[in-house]
Amino acid sequence: MSKVYGLVDCNNFFVSCERVFDPKLRNIPTVVLSNNDGCIVARSQEAKALGVKMGEPLFKAKDFLNKHNAEVRSSNYSLYADMSRRVMSVLEEMVPEIEIYSIDEAFLDLTSLRYRDLTMYAKQIKDSVYRCTGIPVSIGVAKTKTLAKIGNHIAKKNLTLNGVMDMNIMSVKQIDGILKNIPVEDVWGIGFRSYNKLRSMGVESAYNFKTLNESWIRSQMGINGWKVQQELGNLDCNFHHNDIRKSLVVSRSFSGYIEHFNELSGVLARFSHSAGESLREEGVEAKYLSVYIRTNYYNQNHKQYMNSITVELEEHTNSSSVILAGVLQGLKKIYKDGFKYRKAGISIFDIKPEGYQLGMFTNARKLDPVFEVVDSVNRKWKGSIKLGRELFSQNKISAKELVSPNYTSSWTELLSVH
């Protein structure tokens, strides 16, 4: 039996979160910045209309934004994560199964509700999310995820649709009519490289792509290109399905340069602590990690160096200090004096549920009482307990000047009403 998917996507999510708590941003062009206030990563509709580009560095856009009286905010990820949880829990209440795809997107499995008027029901879902969280969303409904994404795209652009586009009730002919008006580069899964190839062959619309020779696609764009084509033809490949997490990355650019081992190790200690925290929160542990460091590749005058290394830990763990020990072991091997380091990161993989590999001589789940305490204290008073080495980091990460308060996740920053 064929499935029916809904794709819920929050409109301009980070900006919408800021607007929930600061209504004066409504109707004003607003952008949200990346870490270190480097790039623009979210734009309100008004900012998009002005031509502000995704990923544009702030220093290039600053004058333009000032001229148009745009509002600028640093990113506040704990606020966005919290708002995301609220949106997802509303969805969970209204649909038997949801698959969270990213911080601002989720697939709904609407198969068991297919005898209802799904256009109507999707509108109810949209309204409930807005009523309960203040976040506007759009919903695309279709028999494949790729088409649901296209439906979502149309629902966002065409205001007369009231935020919902239902392609499940359409015939193949009607769908083809729509695909003829979708530029091929707007199709989910067709990126920059493929687009260049396709354009040079005269493929311009999603419909052109759908009718392209299958074996050419298979050889030039691999299995995923083929799946995109199938899904445009209403054949479900359950594409973009992700179940449990396979890796975890913590990385940052610095607000200045780091030129000494100790300071770099301090930054990596902060990353190790944060990675351990995430693993413990999710009840998982990992056995491998890799460390990487790099200089600033935008600055041609600096000597360039980058390197990374993978380290195997003795056993699966989620202890921040064991992770840090592994990270330092790796860092010692790749660190070189005489460079201006700009960015570093760690990634953790081979992730398994906690206690998955109980040693032959252990008969209970390993608990690290130290980190249980550390976590519970830090949940209340954010960042108050650190690993010793974190003190070497000298605040070279996360320089945020324009950040909004943690309205929902910190008792001291609750919204006050006068």
Place this chain on the structure above:
DNA sequence: TCTGGGGTCCTAGGACCC
């Protein structure tokens, strides 16, 4: 040393996504 096909495993890098 050459001849030759066939298989697995691993890794780096490519491509794409939000």
Place this chain on the structure above:
DNA sequence: TCTGGGGTCCTAGGACCC
């Protein structure tokens, strides 16, 4: 001067084996 961070999956090619 100032240029994000966090993910997944696939593929080609090398190393090694029979």
